[in-house]
Amino acid sequence: MRGPCQKERGFTLVEMLVALALTSMSALLLVGGLAAARTAWTRADRQAVAGEEVAAAQAVLRGRLEAMQPTLNYDASAPYVDLRGTAQMLSWDGPAGDAKLGPPRRWRLMLGPDGALTLLDADPLSTRIETDAPAVRGWTPSRLIGQVRGLDIAYFGPAPSDKVRRWQQTWNDRPTLPELVRVRLRLAESDRRVWPDLIAAPAATVTSACTPDPLTGRCRPGTA
Secondary structure (H helix, E strand, C coil), X not given: CCCCCCCCCCCCHHHHHHHHHHHHHHHHHHHHHHHHHXXXXXXXXXXXXXXXXXXXXXXXXXHXXXXXXXXXXXXXXXXXXXXXXXXXXXEEEECCCCCCCCCCEEEEEEECCCCCEEEEEECCCCCCCCCCCCCCCCCEEEEEECCEEEEEEEEEEECCCCCCEEEECCEXXXXXXXXXXXXXXXXXXXXXXXXXXEEECCCCCCCCCCCECCCCCCECCCCC
């Protein structure tokens, strides 16, 4: 029981204002911390997705390049492998999908007009396509990765002039496949994705076991 001289004490207006200010500051710091964490998580998630996109594109492309088939063409006096390679486009023969035997497909790697690295395939005997022409009518495109600003393809092997093995910008009408194929991409400076140089070694080589196909004048699949 309180005596008559005891006074009830409570919060003054100033103390309440100070408490509210401290509570508000704590809430702002908490919200800011959550926002920063959310931003970091979002950034990490985007980087992971970008890395997965690059890894998937490189895996598909490496598989197709390493499965090159040295289809010989007898149109000239000396047989040559039917591969056309420049710094911006590469066309070659290879199996369809994961198949190891059977009729080859014609494959082409190029940068599409929409800025996407594109892998195309077609029936090499089709009359609807020109295998070495830049036109893509009749080809089936597969988009590997988008927002690409530049493509540079190089080929390693003996140069025609001096037979010295080195990187070259073209590989046309040669008796063998290149030993290595390197694919470089140039992305936008603001692009967080990283495309490491893709270097693939074609597994097949031309041998004397090539049996010409009387229909096409080229090696029959599985004989070279």
